[in-house]
Each structure stands twice: as structure tokens, then as C-alpha cells.
Amino acid sequence: MEPLIALVAGTLGARLAGLLGVAALDGWQPALRVGLALMFLLTAFAHFYPRLRADLVEMVPPSLPRPELLVTVTGVLEAVGAIGVLIPATTRWAAAGLILLMIAMFPANVSAARRRVAHGNSLLRRTALQVLFVGAAVAVLP
Template sequence: MPQYRKISRYVLAGLFTFAGIVHFLSPEMFVRIVPPYLPAPLLLVYVSGMAEIAGGLGLLVPTTRRMTSWGLILLLVAVFPANVYMLQSYEGRGLLPVWALWLRLPLQVVLVAWAWWIRKE
């Protein structure tokens, strides 16, 4: 395996693990971006946080890496509506600058491609 792919895997694993931990340290921030049509926002924040932590750690285990990569891709697709909702309901929320909210949308595509690329050994 090329060294850059290994380093990239560790970086992505760290990003997902860190993001998942933040779900538990500051859940109110994430609850604010759960679209109102979804039930139990706090539960969804905790479930997605656990999924991100499990996904980040799962990328580090060779036997689970491929399945974990696909799971992270599905997770990124599942949380995309929250990113859209966050942009649509920006006024008064002030969580991020509006340019960063716009940047988050294509960033999801980059993360999906990164997770797909990491799945290979």
C-alpha cells in the first residue's frame, strides 16, 4: 500500500472519530441542524456520533475497512439533508458563516470519494 494512502486513511479516521466525539461534547450544536421533520433529534445526534466514531475506528482495522468505508458513505448520504437544512435555515442560527455552509455541501462529495478511495487495501 502506498504510504500516502495509509496516511490519508489515518487522517480520515481521525476526522470521523473527532467529529463523532464532538457530537457527545456539544450535542446542542448538532440538534439545532436536525431537520424538523425528523423525530428525536438528540437521539439522532448520538446515533450519528456513535456511527462516526465506529467508522473512524473501523477504518483502522484491515478486516473491517471495506465495510466501514461503505458505512461511512451511507452515513454521509444520510446526514446530507442536515447540511442542506442548516444552509436553508441559516438566518438566526449563526453556527457557521454562510460561505462555510455552502462549502459543506461539496465537501460531503469529497468525503464520500475519500471514504470510497480508502476502502481499498
């Protein structure tokens, strides 16, 4: 739920800043880029915070090798993508990369739901959030 809150609060806060005169945030698309960046910085942080990292490692399907390394790599990619969506010259590539990353990581959500690990969130909830997050990334494509 925290990533959704970061996405919504970040977007609304950035949009309010735009309405108050911050020219770079004057519009929903740039505000959404800020919300998306905040969301991915939050999720990237989770990849390295010990208690949250353990949950993410547990989510990796057992058939995949080196779950610790996979969690580290995806965390770095999320952080790079978050920064990239804020830079106009790289927004398109960063958003596309984040979309592909979310699609590639979705099997971990399915596996976690089926094995009831990492808070045991239902597959329906995990799928709905992923669809929303992918939709947000698509919406920031210039």
C-alpha cells in the same frame, strides 16, 4: 473547517511516518485511512461535547423526530466507522458505512444552510466538503 484540517493533517502526518519507516503507513491509502479516522473521531466527539452537540441538534431537520437521539446515534456510528477504517479486515465495510452515513446526513446540512443554523455555512461550502469527505472514504476502499 476542523474536520478538513484533521483529514489533511492526519493523512500527511501518517504518510510522513510511512516515509520514515512505519511499514503499515507506507503508502497514500493507509495514510488516508488514518486521516479519515482522525476526522471522524473529531466529528464523533462533537456529537457529545455540550456546546457543539447543541449546534448538531439544531441542524437536524425539524420534520425528524428525536433530534437528540439522532445526534447520539450518528456520533456513535462515526466513532465505530473511524475505528473500523483502521482495521484492514473491516476497512471496506467501515468505509462503505461511513459513505452511506454521510449521504444520509446530508439533508441535515441542506436544512441547516437553508435555516442558517449551526454557524450558517453556505450550502455550497457544506456540499463541497461532503463531496471531498465521501471521496476520501471511497479512496480508502480496498
